[in-house]
Amino acid sequence: MQISAAYIINKIEQAGVVGAGGAGFPSHAKLKQQVEVVIANGAECEPLLYSDNILLERHASQVIQGLLLIMTAASARQGIIAVKKKHNHLINHLQDQIKPFPQVSLFPLDDFYPAGDEHILINEVTGKRIPPGQLPFSVGILVNNVTTLYQAASAFAGEPVTSRYVTVTGEVRQPVVVDVPIGTPLSDLISAAGGSRLTDFRVIIGGPMMGQSVTDYRQEYTTKITSGIIVIPPDHFLITRTQIQPWQQLKRVQAACDNCRMCTDLCPRYLLGHPLEPHSTVRVLSQQQIEAGQHITSALLCCNCGICDTVACPCNLSPRALYQALRKELAQQKFPTPSFQSRPLPAERKQRRTPLSKLLQRLNMVKYAENKPIYLSSPLLPAKVLIKLKQHVGISAVPVVKMGDKVSKGCLAGQVPSDKLGAKVHVSINGTVSQVNVEFVEITSSIY
Ligand code: SF4
Ligand code: SF4
Structure with missing residues (x-):
């Protein structure tokens, strides 16, 4: 029996499936367009997180089933599962699992950050470039996180989203990946990982690059988009830098930026040919040029990846924080999104990618990466x-x-x-x- 797109979309809507990779966009609403290709995003490019990896190890067939359902709903001919090539065992496992489905293939990704960013992922996997400021469907592609696809398969079987895999890592006794009911207190997660090794610590929800530190973890609970938490010392720079306000960032930039342009040269979106030059934005802001010219509106192209402030800037400045403040201001002013023109791809693009090993060193988190999480087979019962x-x-x-x-x-x-x-x-x-x-x-x- 042929299953209709409307039936699948309705099942996904009834189950409350949203983009589980962090975006939280309602999945049924993403299925309004028809596309050629659906990419299953298994890049899990944030350091230290293993939730999608473990999910693929344990539930590859459901992820593939979810991919086939989304392909049907979006009339796509081709499905591609993208995972890091360093996960050999996973690649072999997935190769076996996709054999019955000639319309599904695998794409092994290099180990760099942010390989899972939709613009970068699509370029890596298909060679296509989404025009700056536009969405994947503009090039006939839909990207779904692998956890979202797993949840889409469960939705089809009548099971709503009530739990997900979460990684608990950092300064804990035993890093774990565990199946967690939505709404679980973070304190229960830390207990599941044997508690913290520190008496005083802070918690980041999400990955170290794009996650959010929380002021009191005892008041925080998991959601459908919580892929992991990281326990770190209170004096780690990921915590101390959140205490710098945007106006302080601007003052620091004015005082310290030497316009070396490292933030631009390593920016993944600049390297994709987007008209985004953080060093130029920093310069015009330092010169008090705050009218909405291209170096201001280009804030809308920033994907918040954090390469500029965590890897690139030798002066510990944060173009990312400036762009966050600018985006807020542009939204408050209801500034219409301008149209942006792509530039040619910079020739040095691949050499300037940030390998995960270098990122872990910059984050001072190599020791956490060496202590890989184990899968906790009993689900949490908060x-x-x-x-x-x-x-x-x-x-x-x-x-x-x-x-x-x-x-x-x-x-x-x-x-x-x-x-x-x-x-x-x-x-x-x-x-x-x-x-x-x-x-x-x-x-x-x-x-x-
Ligand atoms: S956070 Fe920085 S490096 Fe990342 S896209 Fe924005 S400007 Fe570029
Ligand atoms: S990397 Fe830092 S110092 Fe260099 S241009 Fe960018 S903000 Fe300025």
Whole structure:
């Protein structure tokens, strides 16, 4: 029996599937366009994270099934799974698994950062370039993270998104990857990794390059886009630099930038021929030229990868932070997105890529990388979960449960009107609703 695109898209919408790689874009809304190729993004390019890797090791067939479903929904002829070539065992395993599906192939990626960025990934895998400021479908391609594809396959079987794999690493006794109900307290994750080796520590949610440090990890809970957490000392530069405000960044740039242009020369988007030159933006800002010329609006092309401030700048300045501030300002002013022209690809592009080994040294995290996470086979069973009603791009879900309700894993906790961009959220453990408000639903487990 032929399965219709509408049927698959509806299943994905009902299950609340969103971009699990960090974007959180509702997956059903990405399926409005038809494309030629769907790429399964298994690059997992942030250092230290292994959640997608373990998922592919354990559930490759479901990921492939999800890829085939998305290909059907988007009328794509070809599916390509992109994983780092350093994972030999995974490549061999996937090669076996895709044999029955001639429309699916593998692409082994080099080990550089940010190989998983959609613009870079598409260029690596297909040789195509998305025009600057545009989306993958403009070149007939759709990119989905492998966890998203796994969840799409589960959605098709009627299972909503209630858990995901999360990596817990850094200053913990035993780094782990574990299946975690959505809304699990971060303190439970750290306990699952044997606790921290430090008495005082900070936590980054996500990878070290694009993740967010949190002020109090005891008040934080996992979401559909939490791929990992990293425990680090409070004096690590990834923590101390977050204490510098944007206006302080600007003052530091004015005082210290020697316009060496290293930030531009190593910027992955510049190396893809996008009209983005962080050193020029720094220069015009230092000269107080703040009208919205190209060096200001090019902030919209920055992918926030952090190469400029973590790897490139010899003066410890952050063009990335300036671009973040500029993007905020342009959004507040409702500045219309200009059209950007591509430049030719710089010839030195490949030589200037940042290898993961160099990145780990710059991050001072080699010792964490040497202590690879193990897979924890028993899923976490938290005493309570706090399920945020906005874990995605779009509007918040509206709760459909009330205090005291007895609920079971998989039932609906919040929904959005079908004509609005957003995603449903579901109860992730069996228990009783112990708090509800416009931001979250808290469930207390029935097994404690
Ligand atoms: S964060 Fe820096 S290196 Fe990365 S895209 Fe933006 S300007 Fe370029
Ligand atoms: S790398 Fe640093 S010092 Fe060099 S131009 Fe960029 S911001 Fe200025």
